[in-house]
Amino acid sequence: MPKTNYDVCIVGAGAAGIATASSLLKRKPTLNIALIDASASHVYQPGWTLVGAGIFNAKDTTRSMASVIPKGVTWVQQAAVEFKADSNSVVLDNDDVIEYKALVVAPGLKLDFDAIEGLTQTLGQHGVTSNYRYDLAPYTWQLVQQLKQGSALFTQPPMPIKCAGAPQKALYLSADWWQQKGLLNNIKVAFHNAGGVLFGVPAYVPALMDTVEGYGIDLQLNSQLVKVDGPTQTATFNLIKDGAVVGQETKHFDMLHVCPPQTAHDFMRGQPIADAAGWVNVTPDTLQNPHYSNVFGLGDGANTPNAKTAAAVRKQAPVVAQNILSLLAHKPLTAIYDGYGSCPLTVSRRRIVLAEFGYGGKLLPTFPTWFLDGTKPTRRAWWLKAKAMPSIYWNLMLKGREWLTKP
Numbered sequence: 001m002p003k004t005n006y007d008v009c010i011v012g013a014g015a016a017g018i019a020t021a022s023s024l025l026k027r028k029p030t031l032n033i034a035l036i037d038a039s040a041s042h043v044y045q046p047g048w049t050l051v052g053a054g055i056f057n058a059k060d061t062t063r064s065m066a067s068v069i070p071k072g073v074t075w076v077q078q079a080a081v082e083f084k085a086d087s088n089s090v091v092l093d094n095d096d097v098i099e100y101k102a103l104v105v106a107p108g109l110k111l112d113f114d115a116i117e118g119l120t121q122t123l124g125q126h127g128v129t130s131n132y133r134y135d136l137a138p139y140t141w142q143l144v145q146q147l148k149q150g151s152a153l154f155t156q157p158p159m160p161i162k163c164a165g166a167p168q169k170a171l172y173l174s175a176d177w178w179q180q181k182g183l184l185n186n187i188k189v190a191f192h193n194a195g196g197v198l199f200g201v202p203a204y205v206p207a208l209m210d211t212v213e214g215y216g217i218d219l220q221l222n223s224q225l226v227k228v229d230g231p232t233q234t235a236t237f238n239l240i241k242d243g244a245v246v247g248q249e250t251k252h253f254d255m256l257h258v259c260p261p262q263t264a265h266d267f268m269r270g271q272p273i274a275d276a277a278g279w280v281n282v283t284p285d286t287l288q289n290p291h292y293s294n295v296f297g298l299g300d301g302a303n304t305p306n307a308k309t310a311a312a313v314r315k316q317a318p319v320v321a322q323n324i325l326s327l328l329a330h331k332p333l334t335a336i337y338d339g340y341g342s343c344p345l346t347v348s349r350r351r352i353v354l355a356e357f358g359y360g361g362k363l364l365p366t367f368p369t370w371f372l373d374g375t376k377p378t379r380r381a382w383w384l385k386a387k388a389m390p391s392i393y394w395n396l397m398l399k400g401r402e403w404l405t406k407p
Contacts, residue, residue, distance in 0.1 A: 004034070004096075004098055004099065006032050006033060006034040006099070007031045007033065007100070007101050007102065007328065008024060008031055008032070008034070008100060008102045008103075008324060009033075009034045009036065009099075009100035009102075009104070010036065010103075010104040010106065011037075011080045011103070011106065011107060012036070012105065012301070013035050013036075013042065014037075014042070014106060014108050014299060015299065015397070015398070016106035016298045016300070016317060017035060017037065017104070017106040018035075018069065019397050019400070020104050020106065020317045020320050021035055021069070021070050021073050022070045022317075022398060022399050022400030023320070023321035023322075023400045023402065024321045024324065024400075025072055025073070026321075027321055027322065027325055028325055032074075033072070033074065034073070034076050034100070035073050035074065035075050036076045036078060036090065036092065036098065037076075037079075038077055038078055038079040040064065040065055040077075041062050041063065041064055041065055042062065042064070042067075043062045044062070044393055045310070046163070046309075046310050046389065047060070048061060048132070048133075048134065049131050049137075049166055049170060049173070049346065050173075050346075050385075051131070051137035051138060051141065052138075052140035052141055052144075052170055052173070052257075053140075053174070053177065053349065055349070055386065058135075058137055060390075061134070062134065063394075065077075068394075070399070078093055078096065079092065079267075080092060080093075080107075080267070081093050083103075083271045083272060083273050084272075085103070085273050085291075085292045085295055087099075088100055088103070088294065101294065101328060102294045102296070102324045102327060102328060103292075103295045103296070104297070104298070104320060104324070105280045105296070106280075106299040106301060107301040108299060108300045108301050109160075109162060109262050109264060109265065109300045109308070110265045111132055111133070111262055112260055112262060113130075113258075115261040116225055116227065116228060116258070116260065117226060117227040117228070117236075118227055118228045118230065119258060122228055122229075124139055126230035126233055127143055127230075127233060127256055128258065129255070129256070129257055129258070130257060130259065130260060131166065131170050132166070132260055140170065140174075143255045144174045144177055144178070144255070145177075147178070147183070148183055148186065149183070149254075150188070150255070151187070151188045151252055151253050151254050152174065152187055152188070152189050152190070152253065152254065152255040152257075153192060153235055153253045154168075154171040154174075154189070154190070154191045154192070155167065155191075155193075155225040155235075155256070156168075156191070156194060156195065156259050157194050157225070157260065157261040157262070158194045158195065158261065159200075161259060161262045162262060162300050162308040163308065163309050163343055164200060164308075165199070165343035165355065166343075167193075167259040168191070168199075168208065168345060169345060169346045170257045171191050171257070172215070172345075172346055172347045172348060173348075174189075174257070175215040175217060176215070180349075184215065188218065189215060189216070189217045189218065190218035190219075190220060190251070191212070191217055191218070191220065192220045192237055193219070193220065193221050193223065194222070195221065196222055197221070198221070199345075199355070201363075202361070203357075203361075203363055204355045204374075204375055206375075207347070207353045207377055208345065208353065211348075211377070220237075222239065222240040223239060223240070223249075224237060224238045228256065228258070233253050233254065233256075234250050234253070235250065235251055235253055236248055236249070236250045237249050237250075263278070264278030264279045264301060265301065268280070268301065272291070273291075273297070275303050277303075279301060279302060279303035280301050280302045280303060281297070282297040284306075285336045285337055285338075286319070286335070287302070287316060287320050287337055288333060294327060296324060298320050302316075304337070304339070305339070305359065306339040306341045306358070307341030307342070307343060307357070308341070309341045309343060310397075311340070311341055311342035312342075313397075314392075314405050315338075315405050316337050317397075317405075318402050318405055318406055319335040319337045319407050320335075323335045336407065337407075338359060339360070339362075340356070340357075340358045340364050341357060341358070342355065342356045344381060344384065344385040344389070346382070346385065347377045350379055351379055352377060352381035352382045352384075353374065353375065353377050353381070354372065354374040354378070354384065366404060
């Protein structure tokens with residue numbers, strides 16, 4: 001099997017992998033970096049919520065992978081299948097082996113639509129949709145426009161999921177549209193959340209509860225979607241109390257927006273660099289593997305207890321880049337990640353609750369409250385989400401321009 005040696009090998013060319021490669025090259029342009037990913041395209045997933053609301057066009061959220069990979073990085077267009085951390089190597093699906101001095105693992109996570117009985121075969125028809133898929137977000141907007149009366153159900157599975165606020169965003173943007181069109185009183189809107197709270201950071205809950213009540217949404221906590229029957233348009237939920245299933249209920253729907261259960265990728269399970277569930281095993285502050293000092297992980301696939309968002313990656317990538325360079329120079333690791341994540345909760349088509357927080361739910365606002373109070377819905381936060389953030393993503397984050405993110 002052919003072998004190729006690199007200073008740094010990065011597995012995964014999503015937001016985390018690209019941002020880390022760019023951060024490394026900004027600090028040391030002479031690095032020899034391999035980026036392993038079989039995908040031909042790169043997507044801006046935070047935009048799909050707005051695609052589902054008719055605000056963004058789906059095609060504007062995707063670009064060719066070749067166009068976003070930093071110049072000077074070797075793109076290995078294969079999939080990683082095995083990590084041989086003891087020999088500092090990665091095995092690819094074509095049996096090639098990549099050797100490295102330092103490894104970054106950013107595989108993302110698996111959207112497990114199959115975990116809900118009957119869901120996969122009915123997605124995209126019978127009123128069943130999900131903004132978590134590029135091809136389905138436009139269908140969400142189609143359904144929202146078509147629905148004049150009936151029942152609309154929105155679901156959220158147990159944690160962890162990428163962007164814990166995304167299921168609510170679809171809910172609120174849809175309800176706001178129906179309200180604007182004078183249709184909301186004709187539509188029964190319900191939010192079934194498998195968790196016991198509306199949002200995990202208490203400071204943001206009052207504004208969200210005001211939003212739920214303002215739209216007249218039926219909030220069902222501890223209610224987990226387990227089965228969908230598309231042809232009959234029925235959804236079955238497990239009712240949960242103290243962590244145990246205590247009953248079931250089946251409800252009719254005219255529109256069903258599903259956030260799928262999410263897990264580590266199958267190929268990560270049993271890997272020496274992963275924990276028992278298949279998440280990349282790292283220490284929460286340095287993002288370094290506890291067993292292999294030259295292995296780092298970040299993004300949605302890491303086992304850090306932070307919100308899995310693109311905003312988290314924006315803060316993580318410079319930390320990993322700086323720590324890798326310290327490692328290669330045989331110096332102590334000094335860059336620390338504080339768990340920062342952000343969920344811009346679109347409570348309407350004009351206002352957003354900009355939730356920014358770190359480990360333990362500590363509030364970590366970027367701006368002073370006189371400029372932007374993230375615990376309240378503001379138009380300024382909407383401008384950031386709809387106008388500024390896509391540009392920040394494509395033109396700053398993916399290019400190693402670390403505005404407000406340096407460790």
